[in-house]
Amino acid sequence: MTSSSAQTGLLPLHPTLLSIGYLVGFLSCVGLLAAAYYFEYVLYLDPCPLCIMQRIATLAIGLGCLAAFFTRNGKISHLIALVFILASAIFGTWVADHHVWIQGLPADQVPSCGTSLEYMIETLPLNELITTMLRGNGSCADVVWSFWGLSMPEWTRIWFFGFVVAAVVALASTFKRR
Numbered sequence: 001m002t003s004s005s006a007q008t009g010l011l012p013l014h015p016t017l018l019s020i021g022y023l024v025g026f027l028s029c030v031g032l033l034a035a036a037y038y039f040e041y042v043l044y045l046d047p048c049p050l051c052i053m054q055r056i057a058t059l060a061i062g063l064g065c066l067a068a069f070f071t072r073n074g075k076i077s078h079l080i081a082l083v084f085i086l087a088s089a090i091f092g093t094w095v096a097d098h099h100v101w102i103q104g105l106p107a108d109q110v111p112s113c114g115t116s117l118e119y120m121i122e123t124l125p126l127n128e129l130i131t132t133m134l135r136g137n138g139s140c141a142d143v144v145w146s147f148w149g150l151s152m153p154e155w156t157r158i159w160f161f162g163f164v165v166a167a168v169v170a171l172a173s174t175f176k177r178r
Helices: 015-041 049-070 076-103 117-123 126-135 152-177
Strands: none
Touching: 015 049, 015 152, 049 076, 049 152, 076 152
């Protein structure tokens, strides 16, 4: 057996396994967004600005996974999709981590509640809207749901970190294969 035919380590992953992973990533994002809308429209838990940003990051990861699936045979387009997934997952991890931090603040240090999200969308320029949403407000400190002792942002942080790891593995595998 020559050194070129011997596989050492787990990378590169088989292309079929990567394709299945992209679809699983996309479907995971669909499930996460469906759960978010269930919490909002069935359980009447209104999302705070940071929750909305986490939804946007989840949507971006899902679209990136879909793009990676459809561009899996391309070179540059596939790498762009994977980098987009990674960037979106890192952003989502940061937002979720910031949200968890706000929830852990003492009551006297929590940022004051601002205007409603609808009003901000209608009146603020885009850069100011994003800055305000990322800052969070008093409603972001409310823990309105938990499962196994973890709040919703803590669960999304776990998911986002998983997406970061998956994107890094997919990128490494893609680079190693080419």
